[in-house]
Amino acid sequence: MSLEIDGIGIAFGGIKAVDDVSFTAKPGEVTSIIGPNGAGKTTLFNLVSGVYTASAGRVRIDGQDVTGLPAHALARRGMARTFQNLQVFPQMSALDNVMTGCHMQEKSNLLADLLGLGSARRETQKSRASAMAALARAGLAELAHRPASEMSYGQLKRLEIARALVTGCTILLLDEPAAGCNAVETREVDDLIHAIAAEGKTVVLIEHDMRMVMRISSHIVVLDQGRKIAEGGPEEIRQNPHVIAAYLGAHGAAEAEAAAHA
Amino acid sequence: MAGQGTTTDAAPADTGRHAYLKNGEARRPRIGPGLRTFLIFAVLVGLGALIFPSSYFYRVGTLVWINTLAVTGIVVLLGYVGLVSLGHAGFFAIGAYATAILPSYGIPSPLAMLAGVGMAGGLALIVGRPILKLSGYYLAIATLGLGMLIWMVLSKEAWLTGGPDGMVVSGMNARNLFKLVGLKLKSAEAWYWVAGFAAATGAAIAVNLARSPSGRALRAIHDSDVAARSLGVDVARAKSRAFVISAIYAAVAGALLALANGYITPETGGFMHSVEMVTMAVLGGATSVFGALVGALILTALPQVLTVFADYEHMVLGGIMVVTMIAMRRGLVPFIADLWNRRKS
Ligand SMILES: Nc1ncnc2c1ncn2[C@@H]1O[C@H](COP(=O)(O)OP(=O)(O)OP(=O)(O)O)[C@@H](O)[C@H]1O
Ligand SMILES: [Mg+2]
Numbered sequence: 001m002s003l004e005i006d007g008i009g010i011a012f013g014g015i016k017a018v019d020d021v022s023f024t025a026k027p028g029e030v031t032s033i034i035g036p037n038g039a040g041k042t043t044l045f046n047l048v049s050g051v052y053t054a055s056a057g058r059v060r061i062d063g064q065d066v067t068g069l070p071a072h073a074l075a076r077r078g079m080a081r082t083f084q085n086l087q088v089f090p091q092m093s094a095l096d097n098v099m100t101g102c103h104m105q106e107k108s109n110l111l112a113d114l115l116g117l118g119s120a121r122r123e124t125q126k127s128r129a130s131a132m133a134a135l136a137r138a139g140l141a142e143l144a145h146r147p148a149s150e151m152s153y154g155q156l157k158r159l160e161i162a163r164a165l166v167t168g169c170t171i172l173l174l175d176e177p178a179a180g181c182n183a184v185e186t187r188e189v190d191d192l193i194h195a196i197a198a199e200g201k202t203v204v205l206i207e208h209d210m211r212m213v214m215r216i217s218s219h220i221v222v223l224d225q226g227r228k229i230a231e232g233g234p235e236e237i238r239q240n241p242h243v244i245a246a247y248l249g250a251h252g253a254a255e256a257e258a259a260a261h262a
Numbered sequence: 263m264a265g266q267g268t269t270t271d272a273a274p275a276d277t278g279r280h281a282y283l284k285n286g287e288a289r290r291p292r293i294g295p296g297l298r299t300f301l302i303f304a305v306l307v308g309l310g311a312l313i314f315p316s317s318y319f320y321r322v323g324t325l326v327w328i329n330t331l332a333v334t335g336i337v338v339l340l341g342y343v344g345l346v347s348l349g350h351a352g353f354f355a356i357g358a359y360a361t362a363i364l365p366s367y368g369i370p371s372p373l374a375m376l377a378g379v380g381m382a383g384g385l386a387l388i389v390g391r392p393i394l395k396l397s398g399y400y401l402a403i404a405t406l407g408l409g410m411l412i413w414m415v416l417s418k419e420a421w422l423t424g425g426p427d428g429m430v431v432s433g434m435n436a437r438n439l440f441k442l443v444g445l446k447l448k449s450a451e452a453w454y455w456v457a458g459f460a461a462a463t464g465a466a467i468a469v470n471l472a473r474s475p476s477g478r479a480l481r482a483i484h485d486s487d488v489a490a491r492s493l494g495v496d497v498a499r500a501k502s503r504a505f506v507i508s509a510i511y512a513a514v515a516g517a518l519l520a521l522a523n524g525y526i527t528p529e530t531g532g533f534m535h536s537v538e539m540v541t542m543a544v545l546g547g548a549t550s551v552f553g554a555l556v557g558a559l560i561l562t563a564l565p566q567v568l569t570v571f572a573d574y575e576h577m578v579l580g581g582i583m584v585v586t587m588i589a590m591r592r593g594l595v596p597f598i599a600d601l602w603n604r605r606k607s
Contacts (some may be wrong), residue, residue, distance in 0.1 A: 051488060075494035087492075089485035091549075092478075100482045104494035106475035110503060114467050116296040120474045127475070207394030211332055 001062040001078060001170045002026050003202050008047055008057030009226075015042045019226040025219070027170070030193060032213045033224035034237075034249050041075045042205045044223070045173050048204075049081050050074045059161050061171065076104060080169030082160035084176045084206070094159055094206070097148050098134050102127035102161040113140040130166050138162040139188055153180035158189065171202045178209050190216060210248065214238065222247065296470035299551060300462045306555075307458030311451070320450040322566050324522050327457035328515045329558035331464045333542045334551050335511025338468055340540065341548035342477065343504045344484040345394070346402045348536045349409025350512045353382040355416055355531025357513030358520040361424055362431040371434035375517040382513030383506050390505040393398075394498065409536050416528040428527030431520045450575025453522040460518060464511060465551040480504055512539075534575065541579050545586050556594050 003025040010018050018040040025031035046052045050058055050071035058067045061077055069077070080101075089097050106127060108120040120159045135141050138158040143151060148159065149245065157177050164172055174193065178186045194216050197203045207213050213220065213234070220237045222230040224246040230237060237243055293301075310323045332354055339345050360378025365371055393404045416423045423429060436452035447455070471477040479500050482490040488495050520526050529535065538561065546557025563580075565571040571578050590597035 036312035049492060053490075071488075071491035072494050072496050075492055081492050083489065083492075086487040087489035089482050089489065092481060096478065096481075099476045100490070100495075101493050102433070103475065103482075108475050111473050113476040114471050114507075116294050116466075121294070122469070123475050124473065130319055137487055163489075163493070 001202060003048070003079075003171050003204065004058075004060040004063070005048065006058045006060065006080075008044070008054050008059065010043065010047055010052055010055050016226045018047060019224075021221075021223065021226075021228045022057075023219075023221045025171070025202050025204050025230060027196055028200045028203045029218035030197045030205055030216045031219045031221065032205045032207060032217040033221050033223060034207070034210075034213055034238065034247060035229075038221040038225075039247075040226040041099065041223055042175055043226075045081060045175055045206065048174060049079060050229075075167060075169075078168075078170035079166045080164035080171070081173035081175070082157070082164055082175055082177060084179070086153070086156050086160065088156050088159055088163075089150045090147070093147055094135060094140060094151065095128065095131055095144040097145050097159055098131035098163045098166055099124075099127045100102075101134075101166040102130060104167060105130075114179060127166075134162040134166045135159075137165065137193065139185075154182065154185050157181065158185075158192075161189070161192065165196070169201065171204070172196060173204045173206075175206045177205070178212055186212060264472055294470075295473055296466040299469040300466035303458070303462035303465050307455070307462065310458070311454065317448055317450040320448070320454040321522075322563065324450070324454045325519075326459045326559050326562045327454070327461040328519050328522065329539075329542060330461040330555045331457070331514050331518070332515035332539055333546070333554035333558050334416050334461070334464045334468050335508035335515075336539050336543040337548055337554045338471065338480075338511070339504050340543055341550065341553070342472060342480045342484060343501060345397075345501060345504065346399075346540065347405040347505075347508070348402050348533070348540065349405035349407070349412070350508065350539050351385065351531045351533070351535035352409040352412035352508040354519075354535065354539075355412055355526075355528070356382040357516030358526045358530050359416060359516075361433070361451035361517040361520040362429055362526055365433040371521065374433070375514075375521075378517050379510055379513040382463075382509045382516075386506045386509035387502065390502040390581035391498065394500060394501040394505060403404035406533065406536070409533060413528055413533070415529040416531050423528070426527075426528060428525060431524050431526060434521055436521070452516075457518055460514065461499060461555075464514070465555070468551050472538065476500070476503070507570065520572075534579075538577060541583055544593055545582055547595035547597070548596050549592070553593050553595040560594075 006022050007020050008018060009016060009020050021044060023031070033044060035041055043052065047054045050069055053068060058065055060066065066074060066077055089100065106123040110121040112120040132141065132144060135144050138161050140155060140158055140162060143155065148156065151159065155182060161174065161177060177193065178189045181189055190212050193203060193205065205217065217234055220232065220234060221228055222237060222243050229246060230240045230243050307327070314320055317478060336350060339347055360381055361371060361374045364374035364377055369377070388430040389408060393408070394402065396404055417426050434457045435449055437447055437449050439456070440447045440452050472481070479490065479495045482493065482495060483497055483500055491497055516530060519530065542557030542561050543554060545560060546555065547553025585594065
């Protein structure tokens with residue numbers, strides 16, 4: 001499903017953290033949001049996913065207005081996300097973390113859950129199976145029974161991706177999924193995101209790793225001080241002088257260039 | 263007070279460490295976790311009956327199980343979801359007073375109990391929605407206010423409740439239940455078995471919940487409600503459910519106390535009783551039903567052994583709370599389980 005952002009904005013104490021940003025993310029593509037620290041990327045995700053309420057603008061999913069819906073209602077419309085500042089469930093095992101992502105698919109009622117009836121146990125079995133599959137996909141199968149509190153930062157990043165995937169989402173927002181990952185892990189995350197988009201999901205990616213961004217994005221939106229300063233394909237963005245000045249700089253441009261020729 | 267800080271690193275109930283130490287598939291127990299918990303409790307109830315020398319012990323034992331039941335409700339609310347209530351004695355008292363009052367209007371005890379439990383659950387449902395928008399100590403204060411209101415009604419409406427002096431509870435005696443199957447028990451013994459059965463059932467239900475889809479949603483809220491929402495969990499609804507469930511636990515416990523004791527006072531709904539319930543949960547370990555049992559056992563038995571406890575109840579409760587927070591924030595049961603695991607590995 002396509003995700004349309006139309007003139008969205010929010011201010012904190014008079015400072016416009018996100019100001020009149022519009023773009024459309026299409027199914028089967030990776031749309032990346034880049035920009036310097038504090039540009040408003042995460043705030044944009046918080047607006048889109050219902051954590052914050054936008055003071056201006058609209059969000060549409062496949063043309064349907066979903067502006068102002070609470071986060072759980074957006075999840076039911078097929079939106080899932082990961083968090084820059086990790087929001088895992090540290091008291092749970094990796095498996096339980098991901099199983100929680102199956103919440104919307106679980107059809108047992110409270111009474112069955114309290115009495116431990118067969119229906120509740122069957123739902124749990126189903127969730128366990130799909131959670132195991134998602135963990136395997138994120139390369140975490142061996143860690144399924146590890147408490148989340150004992151996993152590394154890079155592993156937790158991937159745990160959040162697995163948890164988002166099992167929701168059965170059609171729109172996936174990823175906030176710096178490769179942060180804290182080493183080169184090998186980054187490459188795995190890169191492949192995973194690519195595969196997710198190839199399934200036809202709409203992927204929106206925030207990432208500082210320019211190699212990764214240039215390699216997997218179909219479309220790039222550049223934010224600076226809350227405003228969109230550029231938008232286009234990787235080639236266009238790489239050569240855009242505003243983007244180089246505001247964000248990429250000489251180093252970033254070179255890195256992006258290297259990625260293009262890799 | 264027992265804020266969010268009392269929460270722990272252990273998974274609730276028996277999803278404890280051993281459950282995920284093994285790599286690969288989780289070990290599949292032959293009997294379900296709920297039934298297993300019930301059986302463990304049943305064995306403990308039986309053990310008590312084996313060693314108790316007199317009716318006095320049975321009466322204290324009954325109190326232990328009734329408190330365990332009430333504290334299990336706190337475990338669901340505080341341990342699973344991370345919500346503090348300082349007003350649960352109010353729900354306890356609603357269960358107790360309905361069971362005490364309604365029979366004099368011709369309603370049989372079992373129905374009176376049911377009505378009390380329904381009233382407590384209904385009230386929790388109605389006040390839960392607005393109150394549960396608050397978190398941390400704002401929620402603690404709001405629930406404290408709720409508890410005080412209930413306590414005031416019980417103290418002031420003397421025509422109905424007997425006022426501060428309390429009232430005699432007449433009605434069902436558990437002995438008759440056992441007579442039906444040909445067992446002749448003393449009243450104190452009969453109530454002990456009934457209370458033990460109730461606590462075991464309550465514990466099994468709480469354990470089932472922890473392991474279920476609804477329970478995972480509750481535990482998710484405990485750890486990160488932003489993440490829970492992003493996964494489609496209706497957090498307001500889930501919190502409200504946990505609040506109602508825990509109110510029902512308290513009300514059932516209250517109803518049992520009224521019948522077993524044959525006498526109740528407004529203090530069952532007082533602030534100190536609310537604090538006592540939370541202290542029991544925190545002391546034993548708020549994430550597990552076994553924590554509820556250990557906390558209830560210690561704080562019910564202790565005042566019987568040490569009479570000074572009764573005189574300095576406030577100080578002792580406060581002291582226990584402070585020491586628990588400093589020395590073992592997660593409570594006794596997880597603390598000991600950790601020591602045990604560390605010794606083994
Ligand atoms: N809840 C909030 N209250 C006040 N200010 C906020 C809030 N959330 C974000 N901001 C401000 O909005 C601006 C944008 O922050 P945001 O986290 O969206 O940046 P970002 O582009 O994600 O940066 P980074 O690359 O470092 O993650 C910052 O100045 C931040 O301080
Ligand atoms: Mg950010």
